[in-house]
Amino acid sequence: MSSNIKNFTDKSNKIQNHQLLFINGDIFLGKPAKILKNQFLIVSNGRIEKFGDMKNFDSKNDNDSQTQIIDCKNLLICPGLIDVHVHFRDPGFKFKEDIKSGSESAIAGGFTTVVCQPNTSPTLDNSMTIDYLKNQITQNSEINIKFYCSATKNSLGDSIVPVQSLIKGGAVGFTDDGLPIKNAKIMKDLLRYSSLYNIVIAQHAEDHSLSDGGCMHHGSFAQKYNFKTIDPASEYSVIARDIALLEDSELKNARYHVLHVSCKESIQYIRQAKDKGLKVTSEITPHHFVATCDIFNELEEKGESPSLAKMNPPLRESDDVNAMIDAMRDGVIDIIASDHAPHDEDSKEKSISCASFGIVGLETMLPLSLELYFNKKLSLERILEMLTINPAKLINEDSHRGFIDIGAIADLCVIDIHKEWTIDVAEMKSKSINSPFNGRKVKGKNIYTIASGVVLHGL
Numbered sequence: 267m268s269s270n271i272k273n274f275t276d277k278s279n280k281i282q283n284h285q286l287l288f289i290n291g292d293i294f295l296g297k298p299a300k301i302l303k304n305q306f307l308i309v310s311n312g313r314i315e316k317f318g319d320m321k322n323f324d325s326k327n328d329n330d331s332q333t334q335i336i337d338c339k340n341l342l343i344c345p346g347l348i349d350v351h352v353h354f355r356d357p358g359f360k361f362k363e364d365i366k367s368g369s370e371s372a373i374a375g376g377f378t379t380v381v382c383q384p385n386t387s388p389t390l391d392n393s394m395t396i397d398y399l400k401n402q403i404t405q406n407s408e409i410n411i412k413f414y415c416s417a418t419k420n421s422l423g424d425s426i427v428p429v430q431s432l433i434k435g436g437a438v439g440f441t442d443d444g445l446p447i448k449n450a451k452i453m454k455d456l457l458r459y460s461s462l463y464n465i466v467i468a469q470h471a472e473d474h475s476l477s478d479g480g481c482m483h484h485g486s487f488a489q490k491y492n493f494k495t496i497d498p499a500s501e502y503s504v505i506a507r508d509i510a511l512l513e514d515s516e517l518k519n520a521r522y523h524v525l526h527v528s529c530k531e532s533i534q535y536i537r538q539a540k541d542k543g544l545k546v547t548s549e550i551t552p553h554h555f556v557a558t559c560d561i562f563n564e565l566e567e568k569g570e571s572p573s574l575a576k577m578n579p580p581l582r583e584s585d586d587v588n589a590m591i592d593a594m595r596d597g598v599i600d601i602i603a604s605d606h607a608p609h610d611e612d613s614k615e616k617s618i619s620c621a622s623f624g625i626v627g628l629e630t631m632l633p634l635s636l637e638l639y640f641n642k643k644l645s646l647e648r649i650l651e652m653l654t655i656n657p658a659k660l661i662n663e664d665s666h667r668g669f670i671d672i673g674a675i676a677d678l679c680v681i682d683i684h685k686e687w688t689i690d691v692a693e694m695k696s697k698s699i700n701s702p703f704n705g706r707k708v709k710g711k712n713i714y715t716i717a718s719g720v721v722l723h724g725l
């Protein structure tokens with residue numbers, strides 16, 4: 267049975283009505299966050315038709331010559347991974363990434379849904395740019411690509427966007443990511459819209475009066491070279507203000523999401539808000555839980571450019587990492603997101619002070635996240651929940667994506683949890699290779715990616 271695997275990257279395989287049959291695999295359900303051992307799963311017409319214990323598998327299911335069989339022995343079948351924070355740079359910076367290369371990077375990493383950030387050029391704040399983006403998505407991608415729209419016009423912070431019409435155009439939420447929503451009145455108005463339309467307002471929490479000109483956390487590398495630093499207070503003071511706004515009884519249904527948390531103090535504020543029952547969620551990037559600001563020294567020792575680790579918010583200290591991992595375990599942090607931020611070599615090769623912020627992340631997110639499992643910090647189920655069903659909830663896709671059940675959209679990935687490999691930026695599908703993790707030995711690899719019942723990637 268298992269020898270019947272065809273060339274899945276061949277477009278001729280994308281036959282309507284065809285079936286996929288997965289056998290001998292474990293399944294992570296998502297709802298609930300539970301792993302079932304030794305299962306079969308049948309996909310038909312782009313949906314999950316049936317799954318169950320191999321003991322109850324009826325081989326009659328395999329009679330149809332159109333059925334593709336994938337033997338998942340020692341593999342884990344998961345809902346397709348969902349990344350709610352990517353920068354695909356289109357329109358404006360297609361030399362760094364575009365919808366096609368971004369999608370290919372996502373597919374390689376096991377992702378079937380991603381959410382683009384609106385800091386393109388022009389900014390995603392009007393129907394013409396939305397139409398352009400949707401057209402690019404239709405032409406160049408076979409995965410589910412969603413987008414935030416900017417919260418203020420041109421993300422300049424001065425005036426609010428036409429929220430209602432942008433929701434109609436497809437916005438899953440509003441953010442000025444890259445920049446904070448700094449005006450309290452505008453944030454309060456946005457939170458009112460959030461209550462009204464059940465849509466999330468996502469904050470890049472940064473008070474520029476505490477971060478301007480800074481390029482990293484105040485650690486030994488910054489001290490050695492006298493770099494200007496980014497105070498953690500620049501992040502948590504903004505979160506504290508926003509949560510105070512959210513306490514208005516009129517806003518009890520507003521949904522506020524903290525993008526890429528980086529420090530322990532932010533965790534305290536988010537924890538208190540959740541304890542009060544406020545609708546606050548938060549995300550963390552893999553780099554913020556597998557690395558600290560010491561990575562600058564490590565890169566320098568290896569002869570690599572330390573600017574590869576320049577990101578905003580910056581990597582902080584082990585106390586912060588430990589507090590954030592605790593917060594991932596107990597639900598204060600809900601989501602792992604990559605903040606996939608491709609940059610060309612020119613942008614990154616400048617001196618650290620002048621280099622662009624950000625790293626690519628879609629193809630390293632899964633193994634870096636699994637480090638928390640192999641280090642016995644988090645359960646496998648908790649990690650997978652933060653990569654599937656929780657991000658689906660953030661963007662209101664959780665009724666049909668982010669979990670495995672009969673009738674759900676057949677967005678899947680199949681993971682070899684124990685596969686050991688070495689991150690090699692030369693093998694990445696992204697147009698950009700700005701990663702400080704090149705050469706890192708990792709465990710866990712995506713083997714198949716299936717979107718709407720079509721196999722888009724198979725190793």
Ligand SMILES: [Zn+2]
Nearest residue numbers: 443444470525
């Ligand atoms: Zn940001």
